[in-house]
Amino acid sequence: MIIISLIMYPTLSSKLNGIDLVKMIPGILIQSIGFFCSVSSVKYGKVTITSMIKQTRVIVTFLLGIVFLKEGFTILQLLFSILLVILSILVGKKDKKEEREEDKKIEKALERKAILYSYGFVIFNGTSNFLNKLYVNEYQDPMYVVFNYAIIAIFGVLVYCFINKKWDMLDIRKIKNKKYFFLQSGLDSSSSIFNRFALLTGNVSIISILGTSSIAITLLASRIILKEKLQWKKYILIIGIFLCVLCLSILK
Numbered sequence: 001m002i003i004i005s006l007i008m009y010p011t012l013s014s015k016l017n018g019i020d021l022v023k024m025i026p027g028i029l030i031q032s033i034g035f036f037c038s039v040s041s042v043k044y045g046k047v048t049i050t051s052m053i054k055q056t057r058v059i060v061t062f063l064l065g066i067v068f069l070k071e072g073f074t075i076l077q078l079l080f081s082i083l084l085v086i087l088s089i090l091v092g093k094k095d096k097k098e099e100r101e102e103d104k105k106i107e108k109a110l111e112r113k114a115i116l117y118s119y120g121f122v123i124f125n126g127t128s129n130f131l132n133k134l135y136v137n138e139y140q141d142p143m144y145v146v147f148n149y150a151i152i153a154i155f156g157v158l159v160y161c162f163i164n165k166k167w168d169m170l171d172i173r174k175i176k177n178k179k180y181f182f183l184q185s186g187l188d189s190s191s192s193i194f195n196r197f198a199l200l201t202g203n204v205s206i207i208s209i210l211g212t213s214s215i216a217i218t219l220l221a222s223r224i225i226l227k228e229k230l231q232w233k234k235y236i237l238i239i240g241i242f243l244c245v246l247c248l249s250i251l252k
Contacts, residue, residue: 034124045114060126065205133204142196
């Protein structure tokens with residue numbers, strides 16, 4: 001993210017100052033906690049349950065945008081937003097046959113732990129998306145926000161390695177399938193940049209809802225690239241998602 005930022009805006013490094021970094025620490029800290037909750041939820045529970053809960057993170061961002069930023073919305077926007085969230089949850093839900101193929105011996109205690117982490121992700125990730133909007137509004141420069149987030153993240157990783165004496169975690173030679181690692185890193189960085197540019201002129205309440213449609217791209221990619229089979233019902237839901245996104249994009 002730092003490399004992309006400097007390529008696009010070479011003068012960013014001269015704008016960096018400690019006060020702005022301190023201001024953005026809460027945002028990336030909350031984002032990191034949300035990421036930890038997301039990974040932990042998958043570790044302790046079924047994806048079929050945790051993924052459905054985590055999709056509701058947009059509700060937190062939606063409400064924060066309306067309550068604190070006084071973002072307006074029309075009845076049609078609200079209806080399409082609710083429909084899009086429902087379709088995203090349904091398209092991510094596995095059918096009974098797929099569920100039977102998964103491990104059914106997960107202890108109830110671990111399942112409750114997974115659900116708790118899932119709701120933790122909902123709260124922290126939803127809040128961090130809202131904070132991103134505040135930062136973008138304040139500085140009116142999405143790339144500057146991205147640049148600061150990346151600097152804080154790297155500093156945080158170095159502090160973690162120093163405290164825990166785990167400098168070997170920075171050894172990139174240990175990463176298998178490096179091409180996929182760099183591809184994923186590039187895609188993740190790009191999505192983060194596009195999201196902040198969208199926040200510059202758009203309402204965070206609507207943008208957060210639109211973000212749920214990404215699950216349709218994931219499913220289509222798994223079908224085309226990984227040759228995973230999809231039920232015909234999934235295709236109908238995916239078409240519904242794209243139609244909702246189109247309507248939300250043009251509605252004022």
